[in-house]
Amino acid sequence: MKPILCFVDNDEVYLFLMRKMIEKKYKDSKMLEFYNGLEAIEFIKENIHDTPLLPDIIFLDINMPVMDGWEFIESFTRIKHKITKPITIYMVSSSVDDADIERAKNIQEISDFICKPMTIEKVNQIFGVTEYIS
């Protein structure tokens, strides 16, 4: 089954680059793109019972308008019990603020904190981990 990767970020350049990278390295994967947390959470809510449509991995930015990464996590936590599919969430940010990294570590739903730029090596590693888990 094709893994579904979800990118939540308001940086269009970043999204474009990720698209290019995934297309090239992980042709089997399907990619979802959202400009902010609200769009992402609403997609999940809509398809909460349609498990095949839900993402396997979410790459979540912190700073976004309307609903930022943290708020998305809060909303996600509230509906998590209804989701039957295991979803791994990675916080991805340009921030090198220790406070942000610490905060991410203390949230159970977040698997790891990834500093931008997102490189192919980092993606490989994540895929390795994910495959190992599955």
Next chain:
Amino acid sequence: MKVAKKNVYPAAKLNSFINDIKFDLIRLRDITIIYFHVYCVIIILMLDQYPGKINNISFYPIYTNTLHFVEDALDAGIAEKNFVTGEENWSPKFFDLLGYSENEIAGTTENFINNLLHPDDKEMFSNAVENLHKTLKFKKTEIRLKTKQGKYKWFENTNMIELDEFGKPLRIIGTIIPINKKKNLQLQLQKSEELLNETASIAKIAGLSYNVITKEHNWSKELYNIYEVSEDYKPCTETNRQFYNPETLAFIWNTIDKTISDNIPFNIEASIITGKGNLKWLRAIGKPVTNINGEVIYVNAVLQDITELKQKELELKEYREKLEKSERILQTTNHLARIVALEYDVPSKQLYWCREYYNLYEVSHYHVPGLRKDLIFYKEEYRTALLNHINDAEQFDKPYNMEAELVTAKGNHKWVRIIGESVKNEFEEVITRKISIQDITDVKKKQLELQESAKIIADRNGRLSNFAHIVSHNMRTHTSNISTLIELMKNETNEEVRQELLLLLQNVSNSLNETLKDLSEIVHVQTQTKNVISTVSIEHVFDSVMKVLSADIFKTETLIEVDFSNCPTVEYVPAYLESIMLNLISNSIKYKHPERHALIKIDSGVENGRPVLKIVDNGLGIDLTRNGDKIFNLYQTFHNHPEARGIGLYITKNQIESMGGNIAVESIEGKGTIFKINF
């Protein structure tokens, strides 16, 4: 004094003699034989007659009516003792004088000495008798004898010894005459005199008399003591000079001359140097004494040594001066330090206060302080606490120390520190409650200013930190993209894709430039502290903002209502005010509600003496419970608006706060937003 010698009449001859001439013979006292006739009294000296015949005649029966008469007349008692026969005769009068009837007590020398004579007089009496035996010279003595009532009375006692022809003592004769009244008077007088002297000595009062005619000075005994000269000193005008310095001497003689010439009394104080060189102060109260012609012949004066009094007076004066000086210093100190001291004296229930009290509360000097009464000056939020402190101090002697704000009678606001303490005596009883109230308005103001600046600094620090993170975050966003792009381009062979990536790189580069421009603008605001402040017309600034935004306003059909009449101008940096208004108004237009035309109301006013500007719109609004703390942060955007940069409000807040003001926001999502600026 005459002493009877050896010669007496033979009894037989004497008796016939007595019978013939009907005389009674009495031997009285030491020297005389007295003959009493019915009509006359003759005193005859008994001289040497019938020497050698005396042995067989030892005693004369002398007690007759006449004797009794004499005894009564002289109020004298008589007794005699024969040394040869040991026979004794005590006259009834003798016992009568002591209150006894005849034969009631034994008439013996032994009884006299042991029972009648005062114990203290025994020695004196026996000495006198012994002396009489030796010298045959007799002295009158005063003795005390016990009466029947048990009281002692004073008597004058006179004794004589009669010798025989061989010079041997034959008999002793004694008389007593009561002198009790006289003696008592004498003793009383003596006592009064002693008392007077003692009083004069204790009170250091002395008298002097100056004889104007003879120029004689008469001093009382005490005056010698006062002047510390021996009693040999002869006071006179010349020698008296030594006691005075020239001015005092002149002063004294002026006074005396005036007293003499004008016949008026005087009352002066003067210093003297005593014979021993001590300085003394005397008060002299004197008056003239005149003769019949009204001429002053004496000047009499009473002098009192008032040295101690004077010294105390001087000390007191000095003490008072010192006290006054201390009081002045204290008052000045209190005034300078702005400390009010209040003291409640517990025993007398009196409240004392210093003058600074009036300055503190700015009340007139007619205002009477009261601990509870004065609570009215304090702001309501402090009254209860202060009252509790006062009560606790009174009931439990609990000290207190608090700060409070008050409003004076003239309406000025002051901050004070109030300290209350109880002072106990050696018995652990509270005798004084001390309260000090210090005006700490200046300190408090500085403290509040300091707190305010600390807050501003903390805010600025927070903003700087936020700024630093934002900078790194935003720069990194772009640089991350650049590095990813380059990585992709390196491996990309397809020229078309490479061109696409290159175009993208161009965009990222532009964005990076844009970000740098934003940041430099922010840095500009934060570092530009020396912008020129001038009186700015709000309306004028508003007009120039309108010019910039005219296209947008026209396009969106935005309606703007303004009213700057309540506060037409502010002291501000013109460029800041323009930037602030531009940001806020353009935000209102940018985030207008899609279903209605934007309506913006702007008005200025004055609150708490400071100008305020309010901008109210009917736009999208923001959920402040979710975003309230972030609304003014850098690069925080709340709407997916293409023009949202997340920089405007950040800069606005920076500009306002760098000028010492603040900005607040109220908003309801879907209804609109209100921004309020306190300049």
